[in-house]
Amino acid sequence: MSVPVIAELLKKHESELLQEWIASQRAAGIRTDLIDEGTVLNNSRELLKLLSIAALGGIDDLGSAEWKPVRNMIEALSRTQSRQGFSPSETATFVFSLKEPLFAKIQANCADPASEMLKASQLLDKLGLYSMESYMTGRESVIREQQESMLELSTPVVELWKGVLAIPLIGSLDSNRTQIVMEALLEKIVQTESEIAIIDITGVPTVDTMVAQHLLKTVTAAKLMGARCIISGIRPQIAATIVHLGVELGDVITKSSLADAFSVALKELDIRLVKGSLR
Amino acid sequence: MGKTEIFPLKQETDIVIVRQRVRKAAEAVRLGLVSQTKIVTAASEIARNALIYGGGGECVIEETTKDGRGAVRLVISDQGEGIANLDRAMVDGYTSGSGMGLGLGGAKRLVDQFAIESQPGQGTRIELWKWR
Numbered sequence: 001m002s003v004p005v006i007a008e009l010l011k012k013h014e015s016e017l018l019q020e021w022i023a024s025q026r027a028a029g030i031r032t033d034l035i036d037e038g039t040v041l042n043n044s045r046e047l048l049k050l051l052s053i054a055a056l057g058g059i060d061d062l063g064s065a066e067w068k069p070v071r072n073m074i075e076a077l078s079r080t081q082s083r084q085g086f087s088p089s090e091t092a093t094f095v096f097s098l099k100e101p102l103f104a105k106i107q108a109n110c111a112d113p114a115s116e117m118l119k120a121s122q123l124l125d126k127l128g129l130y131s132m133e134s135y136m137t138g139r140e141s142v143i144r145e146q147q148e149s150m151l152e153l154s155t156p157v158v159e160l161w162k163g164v165l166a167i168p169l170i171g172s173l174d175s176n177r178t179q180i181v182m183e184a185l186l187e188k189i190v191q192t193e194s195e196i197a198i199i200d201i202t203g204v205p206t207v208d209t210m211v212a213q214h215l216l217k218t219v220t221a222a223k224l225m226g227a228r229c230i231i232s233g234i235r236p237q238i239a240a241t242i243v244h245l246g247v248e249l250g251d252v253i254t255k256s257s258l259a260d261a262f263s264v265a266l267k268e269l270d271i272r273l274v275k276g277s278l279r
Numbered sequence: 280m281g282k283t284e285i286f287p288l289k290q291e292t293d294i295v296i297v298r299q300r301v302r303k304a305a306e307a308v309r310l311g312l313v314s315q316t317k318i319v320t321a322a323s324e325i326a327r328n329a330l331i332y333g334g335g336g337e338c339v340i341e342e343t344t345k346d347g348r349g350a351v352r353l354v355i356s357d358q359g360e361g362i363a364n365l366d367r368a369m370v371d372g373y374t375s376g377s378g379m380g381l382g383l384g385g386a387k388r389l390v391d392q393f394a395i396e397s398q399p400g401q402g403t404r405i406e407l408w409k410w411r
């Protein structure tokens with residue numbers, strides 16, 4: 001198989017192409033606040049080298065082993081840029097800005113420039129798209145990490161009084177998080193030998209049947225360990241919704257506020273608080 | 280006119296996003312706080328069913344009107360195994376999994392209009408409306 005024209009051009013005019021490519025990146029605007037020109041130069045030089053090697057084996061199948069180094073480099077760069085705050089077009093510009101200098105070289109050196117330009121264009125388009133895909137994957141993994149770190153936002157179980165625990169739930173409750181939070185509560189009940197646990201849902205925007213089921217399971221498990229639960233912070237709109245869902249809270253004590261729940265808890269423990277001024 | 284958006288239901292976190300967007304839509308058409316909470320909760324039930332039983336699907340959220348009143352219309356669909364016995368599925372307390380069996384019946388009671396279509400082997404499509 002003969003060596004593709006583009007591979008020859010890349011090899012022969014490597015240093016010129018590099019300079020013109022950098023110039024065309026500069027013209028498009030380099031985010032010097034996010035990346036320094038030295039890095040841009042190194043990246044461009046490196047990619048150009050990898051390109052000219054890969055192109056030797058043909059420029060049609062970018063999925064092949066020869067193209068792997070190129071793919072890897074574009075992927076790594078694009079992912080990094082998505083984390084660094086580059087926009088999608090800024091990221092794609094890196095690859096696309098090689099078009100102009102490469103086309104110029106084809107124009108100046110080829111007998112049949114039109115067909116070579118088409119090939120070069122297809123090649124760079126594919127690489128540009130690949131860069132976009134990598135950028136998006138990078139974005140998605142950032143989002144996923146953020147979601148996971150939110151899940152890990154631990155909800156503290158606090159001891160309000162000897163024998164009285166409270167857990168203020170805040171935010172969306174989904175299987176994972178609810179599970180973690182509820183287990184933490186049960187553990188703390190055992191550890192502190194508490195008699196009463198107040199689950200406060202003031203900060204929970206939605207109580208659906210899954211959340212209700214988790215709450216009820218926790219109440220049952222706590223009971224088995226000798227502790228009673230009070231659910232507080234059920235706002236009117238949540239109460240109305242629970243009724244329509246058909247969820248029965250059974251004999252679970254509910255209170256509208258954490259303060260009310262706390263005073264019920266103290267009463268149950270036969271503790272009376274007296275104002276100092278009465279002394 | 281009305282704004283329509285489509286959201287995927289492929290993983291648990293998608294349900295959180297759908298709930299947030301339904302809440303936004305309900306606010307935008309100026310539903311009251313109780314109505315907002317009801318349509319959000321109904322969406323959460325049906326979206327979770329699409330994910331768990333339907334193997335994932337999507338949710339269309341539309342800000343629209345009903346007889347001149349602000350309304351939210353949701354269409355939640357999946358291409359899963361469908362529901363062979365709809366009457367039984369709608370019964371409170373029936374679950375083929377480990378839920379409370381209150382999702383379908385509960386969602387129906389929470390909204391102003393509820394329509395369900397399901398073909399065994401083809402999937403399930405549920406339309407929910409809540410208006411001012």
Ligand SMILES: Nc1ncnc2c1ncn2[C@@H]1O[C@H](COP(=O)(O)OP(=O)(O)O)[C@@H](O)[C@H]1O
Nearest residue numbers: 328332333368374375378379380381382383403
């Ligand atoms: N999208 C769906 N695809 C297939 N089956 C479904 C779907 N939605 C609900 N079902 C069936 O209907 C039953 C009742 O649903 P639901 O009332 O939400 O209760 P739960 O989710 O607690 O099981 C489910 O257990 C399931 O068998």
Ligand SMILES: [Mg+2]
Nearest residue numbers: 324328378382
């Ligand atoms: Mg359900």
